[in-house]
Amino acid sequence: MSEAYFPVGPGLGPEENFLSLDDILMSQEKLPGRAESSLPRLAFALGQGAGGGSGDSIPEGSKLEIPMWLAKGLHDSKRRIISVELPKIYKEAWRTVFSADANVVDLHKMGPYYYSFGSQLLNFDNPENPEIAQTILQTFISRFRRIMDSSQNAYNEDTSMLVARLDELERALFRAGQKGLNDFQCWEKGQASQITVSSLVQNYGKRKFTDMDG
Numbered sequence: 287m288s289e290a291y292f293p294v295g296p297g298l299g300p301e302e303n304f305l306s307l308d309d310i311l312m313s314q315e316k317l318p319g320r321a322e323s324s325l326p327r328l329a330f331a332l333g334q335g336a337g338g339g340s341g342d343s344i345p346e347g348s349k350l351e352i353p354m355w356l357a358k359g360l361h362d363s364k365r366r367i368i369s370v371e372l373p374k375i376y377k378e379a380w381r382t383v384f385s386a387d388a389n390v391v392d393l394h395k396m397g398p399y400y401y402s403f404g405s406q407l408l409n410f411d412n413p414e415n416p417e418i419a420q421t422i423l424q425t426f427i428s429r430f431r432r433i434m435d436s437s438q439n440a441y442n443e444d445t446s447m448l449v450a451r452l453d454e455l456e457r458a459l460f461r462a463g464q465k466g467l468n469d470f471q472c473w474e475k476g477q478a479s480q481i482t483v484s485s486l487v488q489n490y491g492k493r494k495f496t497d498m499d500g
Contacts, residue, residue: 302406308399308402308454309402311399312354312399312402312403312406312454313353313354313355313406314353314354314355315353315354315397315399315403316351316352316353316354317351317352317353317354317357317370317371317373318349318350318351318370318371318373319349319350319351319352319357319368319369319370319371320347320348320349320350320368320369320371321344321345321346321347321348321350321367321368322346322366322367322368322369323346323365323366323367324343324344324345324346325343325344325360325367325368326342326343327342327343328342328343328344329342329343329344330342331356332344332350332351332352332356350368352368352370354403354406357370357410358406358409361409361410363411370410372407372412372414372418373397373403375396375397375400376404376407376418376421378414378417381417381418381421384421384424384425384428385421385424387428388424388425388428388429389428389429389432391425391451392450392451393451393452393453393456394450394451394452394453394454395451397453398453398454399453399454399455400422400425400453400455401422401425401426401453401455402454402455404418404422405419405422429456430459433452433456433459433460433463434459434460434463436448436460436463437459437460437461437462437463437464437466437467438463438466438467440464440467441467441468441471445460445464448460
């Protein structure tokens with residue numbers, strides 16, 4: 287008998303979970319950067335060459351759009367292979383907007399993985415890392431209550447407009463809130479499944495009685 291598939295959640299903070307589809311998609315998001323040394327055999331991979339031969343090298347000083355997973359692999363604090371720039375939503379101007387009122391920002395339009403991608407940026411040696419981390423945290427705190435309030439006040443309604451401006455983490459929180467609401471409504475109407483003893487507890491009880499008999 288086939289077992290149910292349980293989605294794997296994303297990693298926490300600057301760590302990734304490579305079994306998580308959300309983290310895989312997030313790691314494909316691109317960072318603006320610059321080649322600080324010649325990068326052989328990478329032009330084709332980054333869409334800047336036809337592949338093969340010396341023309342497949344990226345010259346020093348070239349501007350790049352690098353997937354997060356590759357940027358992390360090439361980043362070396364001792365050898366300057368590449369340098370990365372902050373995407374505009376994490377720069378000071380946007381941090382000011384977030385600090386004023388984070389709820390007005392369409393996070394899904396600006397980047398569907400705002401929190402996880404921003405956390406990954408902390409892997410790079412950027413002097414603005416403390417401010418970036420603080421903004422990400424405060425943005426989450428500021429938006430959390432409204433997200434959960436919305437999820438608890440939308441029963442049997444079209445929620446597409448409510449989640450349109452949320453990033454993927456926020457959408458997961460909204461779905462969790464909706465599931466809790468639906469489960470409570472089913473319980474209140476007497477439609478909830480009957481509570482039964484789990485097989486784990488039953489097996490533990492059987493082993494305990496067997497040990498006592500022995």
